[in-house]
Amino acid sequence: MAAVDQAIDSGYAAIARAALPVDTVKLARWLIGRIVVHATADGVLSGRIVETEAYPPGDAAGHAFRGRTPRNSTLFEEPGHAYVYLAYGLSFMLNVSSEPAGVGAGVLIRALEPLEGIAAMRRRRGVQALRDLARGPGRLTAALAIDRSLDGVDLCRPGPLWLAHGPADVPDIGQGPRIGLSWEVERPLRFHVRNNRFVSGPKALNR
DNA sequence: AGTGCGATTGACT
DNA sequence: GTCAATCGCACTA
Numbered sequence: 001m002a003a004v005d006q007a008i009d010s011g012y013a014a015i016a017r018a019a020l021p022v023d024t025v026k027l028a029r030w031l032i033g034r035i036v037v038h039a040t041a042d043g044v045l046s047g048r049i050v051e052t053e054a055y056p057p058g059d060a061a062g063h064a065f066r067g068r069t070p071r072n073s074t075l076f077e078e079p080g081h082a083y084v085y086l087a088y089g090l091s092f093m094l095n096v097s098s099e100p101a102g103v104g105a106g107v108l109i110r111a112l113e114p115l116e117g118i119a120a121m122r123r124r125r126g127v128q129a130l131r132d133l134a135r136g137p138g139r140l141t142a143a144l145a146i147d148r149s150l151d152g153v154d155l156c157r158p159g160p161l162w163l164a165h166g167p168a169d170v171p172d173i174g175q176g177p178r179i180g181l182s183w184e185v186e187r188p189l190r191f192h193v194r195n196n197r198f199v200s201g202p203k204a205l206n207r
Numbered sequence: 208a209g210t211g212c213g214a215t216t217g218a219c220t
Numbered sequence: 221g222t223c224a225a226t227c228g229c230a231c232t233a
Contacts, residue, residue: 053214055214061214062214063214066230066231069229069230070229071228071229071230085214085228085229086213086226086227086228086229087213087214087215088212088213088215088216088225088226088227089213089215089225089226089227089228090215090216090225090226090227091214091215091216093214093215095214108214110214136215136216137214137215138215138216139215139216148228178214179214180213180214180215181214182213
């Protein structure tokens with residue numbers, strides 16, 4: 001059975017685009033607790049989103065701020081597309097486009113709680129500690145085998161990479177300033193599951 | 208055509 | 221706590 005079908009059978013039905021809030025900040029909060037699924041030739045890799053950051057329209061810290069270019073083009077797609085780029089020459093970042101077509105904005109996925117394919121993630125990352133597999137935006141893309149070849153993929157369709165609903169329980173969500181920016185640092189656009197050990201950043205920010 | 212740097216990570220003092 | 225690695229791409233000329 002193909003990995004995609006297998007993943008759907010195991011409960012990873014894709015989230016419909018109509019279910020996504022069409023607002024970057026609302027989407028950033030809404031994505032907490034949802035699941036990222038990547039069906040690879042080696043099997044399904046998945047994780048629950050525990051940390052996000054919003055990069056809304058007009059945000060000077062956002063990649064879309066200076067207009068549409070070949071690199072950031074996916075940010076201007078309909079909501080629910082994967083914008084993947086390389087940061088610092090070594091880490092890929094996974095974002096979800098978040099505004100109507102033509103408007104450039106997105107949500108950065110910053111941390112996942114590993115769910116399926118943990119052995120493969122350990123192999124890919126070269127670390128054993130479960131907590132460190134996907135705690136950080138560059139780490140989670142390494143763990144889930146996400147790179148630029150997945151830029152532009154529709155996350156609202158099953159395969160190869162998509163979003164699925166999580167468990168029914170509603171996580172306790174905290175909100176604070178974004179991490180790693182020299183601009184716009186004062187706005188509370190980072191969301192995280194409170195006191196969750198899979199969230200990145202200093203402990204003081206995660207309560 | 209050349210230059211500077213980033214939504215980070217991992218190794219090291 | 222500090223700091224180098226590493227490269228695609230946007231910006232300047």
